[in-house]
Amino acid sequence: MDFTMILPEECQSLIMSFTSPADAFRSAMVCQALRSAVDFDAVWEKFLPSDYKSIILGSSSPSSLLSLGMKELYLQLCFHPILLQNGTMSFQLEKGSGKKCYMLGARALSISWGDIPHHWTWTPQPDSRFPEVAELELVWWLEVKGRIETRILSPNTKYAAYLVFKLKIRFTAWFRERPVTLNVNVDGVVSGEGRRVSLDPRDEPRHVRERGDGWMEVEMGEFLNEFGDDGTVEFSLKEIDTRYIKRGLIIEGIEIRRNA
Template structure:
């Protein structure tokens, strides 16, 4: 018996909305009778964050996004990050789950001496999603901090924070075999030990990898956001050895995204 001919479309939509975005796409492809339900706004709105309207209202392209169908909007939000909070933060969805991902741009971070031109300069990079990134000119003490409210993140989700950066090769000094301290804490409680990580790719650190967007990232730590209650996640990069000056580091931001077991 073909249940797709018996159940009304409202019931089919409800059933599919209880699965996942990937399952909805598979349903539309393998069963023509389910395609209308699987592609419907009723299904895909369930996969979007409950506060998606408030989030997209902050971007300059909100009118375009609001006019999209819910499936089209979902695909747009995982493939094209949007800029919010005066374009200092980016937001996107994780493709398979619809979980929230944020990147706090360099302007949304607290960088020690960041507004002192002799230490840091603010410039643009062709492969950055932000209009400005921070480039280190010369410091002996390096410290970068940031934070985000846990209620902005997806609940019941294991997150990791990543420093997104690159080096200006011909002018980079002070990072080879000299690790920095990376730390993540929730309301002052550190879920695990802080990390000592060399950012220089020549040191082949297990916590540093190349991204597909022209940048590198260093995993700073992870935490579990259980209920999304009021709280604050704080993350920091700190200099551990002040015996040497450093230059040439370019910071795009700090990204928070779901981390899956084994990834």
């Protein structure tokens, strides 16, 4: 028997709220009877993170976001990252799971010599979500670090961190010849020995890939946020052989998202 014929829409929507966003989208497409039940605010508020209001209140346009219906808000957060912490961090949701995703902008990272214009410059980029990005002019010691608190991430979730970057065309040869070391550690415990990779996509097609937003990314490592307790995840990029000059790297940030 078709349960949509005997259960009121409120009961149908309650049932759907115990599934997943991906299930809700699929059900709305294949079952006409469930389409209106899936659109109930109660369904999509259940899919939003429990602290979504406080996250939005820390953004640049909280009133316009909080005036949306729950499904519209969910989709807005999936496709349009919001800026937090004075424009140095972004937040969005993964559409199929509702898991939290963050990106630490370049200004939220610790960059050695980053405040010296001769070594790094800070410029706007039209295809960046952040007001400015970091462009490497010239250093001998390349080191970039970032950190995020595990309590703000989704619990019971396997995450991966990705360096989001570009290369200036005339300097790509350097990154082909001198791979960088990428590391992720949780509460000071390093996950593995670190990844030694070239940032040139011609050398590392399995690791360096186009994102579709004008930037490239390379996975730095992964970690399990099992309980979402108070802890710290740290990320680093290093190439500290001072016999070689480094230049030509443009950093948008480090993105932390669910590792499917």
